[in-house]
Amino acid sequence: MITIIDYKAGNLTSVKRALDHLGIESRITADPEKVRHAERILFPGVGHAGAAMRVLQERGLDEALWDAYAGGVPILGICVGAQVILSHSDEGDTQCLDLLPGDCQRFRLDDLRLRVPHMGWNTLEVVRPHFILKDVNPGDQFYFVHSYYPQPEYADDIYATTNYERDFPAAIGHANLFAIQFHAEKSGMIGLKLLENFVDWIP
Amino acid sequence: MLSKRVISCLDVRDGLLAKSIKFVDTKDIGDPVARASKYYQDGLDELVFYDITASSDHRAIMLDVVSRVAEQIFIPFSVGGGLRSVEDCAKVLLAGAEKVNLNSAAVTNPGLIADVSQAFGAQAMVLSMDVMRVTPSAEIPSGYEIVINGGRKLMGLDAIEWAKIGEGLGAGEIVVNSIDSDGTKDGYDIQLTRKIAESVRVPVIASGGGGTPEHLYEVLTAGRADAALIASMLHYDEYTLGEIKSYLSQRGIPVRSVGIDK
Numbered sequence: 001m002i003t004i005i006d007y008k009a010g011n012l013t014s015v016k017r018a019l020d021h022l023g024i025e026s027r028i029t030a031d032p033e034k035v036r037h038a039e040r041i042l043f044p045g046v047g048h049a050g051a052a053m054r055v056l057q058e059r060g061l062d063e064a065l066w067d068a069y070a071g072g073v074p075i076l077g078i079c080v081g082a083q084v085i086l087s088h089s090d091e092g093d094t095q096c097l098d099l100l101p102g103d104c105q106r107f108r109l110d111d112l113r114l115r116v117p118h119m120g121w122n123t124l125e126v127v128r129p130h131f132i133l134k135d136v137n138p139g140d141q142f143y144f145v146h147s148y149y150p151q152p153e154y155a156d157d158i159y160a161t162t163n164y165e166r167d168f169p170a171a172i173g174h175a176n177l178f179a180i181q182f183h184a185e186k187s188g189m190i191g192l193k194l195l196e197n198f199v200d201w202i203p
Numbered sequence: 204m205l206s207k208r209v210i211s212c213l214d215v216r217d218g219l220l221a222k223s224i225k226f227v228d229t230k231d232i233g234d235p236v237a238r239a240s241k242y243y244q245d246g247l248d249e250l251v252f253y254d255i256t257a258s259s260d261h262r263a264i265m266l267d268v269v270s271r272v273a274e275q276i277f278i279p280f281s282v283g284g285g286l287r288s289v290e291d292c293a294k295v296l297l298a299g300a301e302k303v304n305l306n307s308a309a310v311t312n313p314g315l316i317a318d319v320s321q322a323f324g325a326q327a328m329v330l331s332m333d334v335m336r337v338t339p340s341a342e343i344p345s346g347y348e349i350v351i352n353g354g355r356k357l358m359g360l361d362a363i364e365w366a367k368i369g370e371g372l373g374a375g376e377i378v379v380n381s382i383d384s385d386g387t388k389d390g391y392d393i394q395l396t397r398k399i400a401e402s403v404r405v406p407v408i409a410s411g412g413g414g415t416p417e418h419l420y421e422v423l424t425a426g427r428a429d430a431a432l433i434a435s436m437l438h439y440d441e442y443t444l445g446e447i448k449s450y451l452s453q454r455g456i457p458v459r460s461v462g463i464d465k
Contacts, residue, residue: 017299018277047324115406115429117326119376121206121248121459141206141459143279145326164205186279186301188243188461 002026002199003038005065007055009045009080018185018192024199032064038073040199041065044185045080049104049148050092052080062097069099069177076132076198077179082150082172085179091148100174102152107165114165117147122182124160124170132178132197133160133171140190142182144170149181176203206457207423208430209447210408211242211437212251215284218264220438221255236271242437243276245444246461250276251304251432254284266298273299281329289318296323304378306331307351310358310365313372320373325405330374334362334395335382347395354382362395363402370403377403378432380410388414388435396426408432416442416450423456 019026084096089104121141149168160171184191214221219233282295283304292303320328339346347362381392400407409428419431
């Protein structure tokens with residue numbers, strides 16, 4: 001059973017639909033107790049990091065996530081869920097969950113020909129093997145839409161990078177935590193495969 | 204490297220495909236869910252449903268279609284047509300779309316762009332504009348004017364100006380549909396697309412006139428579009444997605460390779 005965290009950050013139902021399609025049982029909840037005692041946690045989201053943190057705090061989900069992480073529960077963050085696990089985000093100068101040391105930074109985009117946000121399909125370069133990424137082949141593409149990217153403090157916490165103006169970390173993690181900047185639930189069959197791998201992953 | 208997107212638009216009326224589409228497998232006739240599902244399997248990068256339902260009584264049918272499509276295709280999916288309020292948009296997003304396309308309603312009520320962008324994020328707010336070529340004037344310096352109601356009503360609004368206003372209000376993407384090129388299959392309006400693409404920093408999707416893979420190549424290079432919208436060349440089985448993407452890839456355009464025969 002996958003527990004999907006509900007913190008008003010965008011369309012959680014798209015993640016739920018992808019899991020339903022794969023025949024993976026899931027529930028959407030805002031109850032910190034259910035998060036604390038989850039088997040596996042999916043932490044999706046779109047939107048503003050500051051707004052996301054406010055709702056997490058209001059609902060006591062920040063502490064529930066710390067407890068779950070400390071207790072070894074496998075956690076997968078997606079998009080904003082991959083940003084607020086870091087210590088801090090430049091978006092609204094927000095103090096974040098600090099599950100993983102690092103900072104969320106804005107694309108500089110000095111090249112005026114580059115679009116804001118980074119939106120569309122882009123490749124991944126796997127820089128450290130990880131069970132969740134085991135089926136990713138060179139050239140496979142994933143759907144991104146974001147203006148900020150996660151930058152872990154330690155290089156060992158970076159598993160894959162993507163290039164947009166510069167190489168930025170697109171898959172990060174540590175121990176029982178893994179997070180992806182792209183939307184696996186909207187990345188076609190290879191994206192669905194990553195979600196399946198998360199279900200089978202034993203950290 | 205970020206790929207250029209190939210997007211297809213399906214016109215849906217009362218829950219059925221509006222254009223009669225030739226199918227190899229006849230049992231699929233008229234069913235937008237089956238068509239969407241086929242395109243997904245074939246490597247489409249993004250799907251747009253445009254609801255041209257005349258009667259508001261039949262809107263619920265569209266929501267049902269949106270939700271059935273969302274259960275089967277796992278690529279970005281946007282819905283437009285007949286959306287006039289934040290509530291209308293919330294319904295299609297809840298039904299499973301990622302993005303909403305606003306067109307006429309945004310021209311008559313620009314505040315709606317800001318409201319939708321604030322409610323759901325700029326990434327969900329696609330501004331779609333129908334543009335007609337006119338003689339340049341003081342009012343329309345670019346010679347491209349915004350029209351609504353399917354091209355029947357000129358609005359006295361310059362398309363370049365409108366694109367900038369839309370971006371400022373919070374549109375996360377802009378679809379530029381050339382009324383002059385639409386349905387001609389003679390190619391996109393390269394000059395129009397390029398002018399808009401150079402005036403805003405959000406992604407620009409070219410629409411209207413795509414008839415061959417070369418047309419896509421032209422608008423994605425000279426037209427500086429980030430994505431190209433195709434309809435009949437796919438719906439009438441004139442080209443497959445694999446053929447279109449292979450062509451673009453061979454000419455050096457970065458595309459998502461799903462659907463290309465290796």
